[in-house]
Amino acid sequence: MSVPHSIRTWLTERLGVRYPIIQAPMAGGPTTAELVAAVGNAGALGSLGLAYAEPAAMRAQVEAVRALTPAPIHINLFVENAPAPPSTSQMRAALAALEPMYAALGIAAPRQTDAPFAPDLDAQVQAAIALRPAVLSTHFRQLTAGTIAELRARNILVAACATNLAEARHVESLGVDFIIAQGAEAGGHRGTFIGAAEDSMIGTMALVRTLVRECSLPVVAAGGIMDGAGLAAALALGACAVQMGTAFLPVEESGASEAHKQALFERTDAGTTITRAFSGRPARGIRNAFIERAATEHFPLLPFPIQNKATAPLRAAAAKQGNADFLSLWAGQGYTLARRMRAADLVRTLAEEYDEASQALLRAMRG
Ligand SMILES: Cc1cc2nc3c(=O)[nH]c(=O)nc-3n(C[C@H](O)[C@H](O)[C@H](O)COP(=O)(O)O)c2cc1C
Numbered sequence: 001m002s003v004p005h006s007i008r009t010w011l012t013e014r015l016g017v018r019y020p021i022i023q024a025p026m027a028g029g030p031t032t033a034e035l036v037a038a039v040g041n042a043g044a045l046g047s048l049g050l051a052y053a054e055p056a057a058m059r060a061q062v063e064a065v066r067a068l069t070p071a072p073i074h075i076n077l078f079v080e081n082a083p084a085p086p087s088t089s090q091m092r093a094a095l096a097a098l099e100p101m102y103a104a105l106g107i108a109a110p111r112q113t114d115a116p117f118a119p120d121l122d123a124q125v126q127a128a129i130a131l132r133p134a135v136l137s138t139h140f141r142q143l144t145a146g147t148i149a150e151l152r153a154r155n156i157l158v159a160a161c162a163t164n165l166a167e168a169r170h171v172e173s174l175g176v177d178f179i180i181a182q183g184a185e186a187g188g189h190r191g192t193f194i195g196a197a198e199d200s201m202i203g204t205m206a207l208v209r210t211l212v213r214e215c216s217l218p219v220v221a222a223g224g225i226m227d228g229a230g231l232a233a234a235l236a237l238g239a240c241a242v243q244m245g246t247a248f249l250p251v252e253e254s255g256a257s258e259a260h261k262q263a264l265f266e267r268t269d270a271g272t273t274i275t276r277a278f279s280g281r282p283a284r285g286i287r288n289a290f291i292e293r294a295a296t297e298h299f300p301l302l303p304f305p306i307q308n309k310a311t312a313p314l315r316a317a318a319a320k321q322g323n324a325d326f327l328s329l330w331a332g333q334g335y336t337l338a339r340r341m342r343a344a345d346l347v348r349t350l351a352e353e354y355d356e357a358s359q360a361l362l363r364a365m366r367g
Pocket of ligand 1: 051244
């Protein structure tokens with residue numbers, strides 16, 4: 001099997017990378033400098049999930065990647081309105097609901113969750129402008145058209161996530177360079193910002209094809225793409241690249257906790273579901289005790305990102321104890337197809353499988 005020399009699309013031409021494969025940004029640990037650099041050195045686009053990083057940490061992480069590779073870097077931020085501060089009784093009820101889970105791990109639940117709940121977005125954007133990544137993408141809401149123009153004027157490609165056609169049209173009107181079409185299969189947080197997340201559970205195939213047909217911008221397919229056949233299918237639908245999160249979670253260089261990695265292979269019957277219970281925003285992960293409990297009982301939640309901060313010590317303790325019952329096991333619907341290998345081997349394997357899938361299609365067409 002010969003690895004294709006390169007797979008040329010709009011995105012590979014713009015970035016000068018060999019393969020139209022983006023390792024998804026994954027905030028909160030998985031996207032280490034080693035992972036991003038290994039992906040870049042292998043000819044795909046490596047991404048840092050910097051949503052929860054203060055400007056100093058953003059700089060440190062980008063510099064750490066740049067020390068390991070000259071490849072282009074993609075960084076990702078969350079854009080969300082500041083939530084209304086919860087009342088004392090709302091805060092107490094939400095923290096009380098978490099107490100049994102904290103107790104199961106042998107630690108005390110926080111008595112209070114105080115601001116700041118997330119880094120200041122303006123400061124993050126200024127840091128991003130100074131760092132000049134090849135690509136800056138946003139999840140959830142959008143930067144202003146002015147900020148997008150400022151980033152683009154500095155040669156930074158700007159991308160935004162869309163989970164439905166209205167969102168894609170909106171981000172197109174703001175002047176971004178390309179759209180990341182996040183299908184219902186996708187692991188991690190839903191990007192939905194127009195309408196209810198429940199109404200935007202559109203499969204990757206239908207969403208990508210709709211956005212390719214209805215929008216004039218290049219479209220990246222995200223959600224459920226786990227191998228080279230998925231890459232070939234996405235390109236056949238008209239996507240200019242794929243963004244893959246779950247497939248990169250268990251690779252050696254990923255900073256996901258070992259319990260999270262193991263869950264991909266051990267909890268094969270559990271399936272995934274959408275929950276707001278970890279962060280206050282809907283996200284897809286493997287079912288576990290935490291999700292079940294939050295779904296069955298009256299379970300008061302704080303808004304994103306306050307709930308995220310309220311569960312942070314729980315998730316940190318669970319990771320330390322290797323207890324997957326209380327971790328946010330973010331994963332897409334295709335997680336049972338995940339493979340443990342080095343990141344560069346995964347990129348090479350994806351290219352080989354793409355080649356194989358394309359040949360099989362050609363053979364099928366010829367009869
Ligand atoms: C563990 C995990 C963390 C994620 N974190 C982010 C993030 O910080 N920013 C973002 O834009 N998308 C994030 N995503 C979503 C990905 O960008 C992408 O939509 C998704 O991984 C595609 O589906 P797949 O997981 O089936 O490949 C995350 C996904 C996973 C699995």
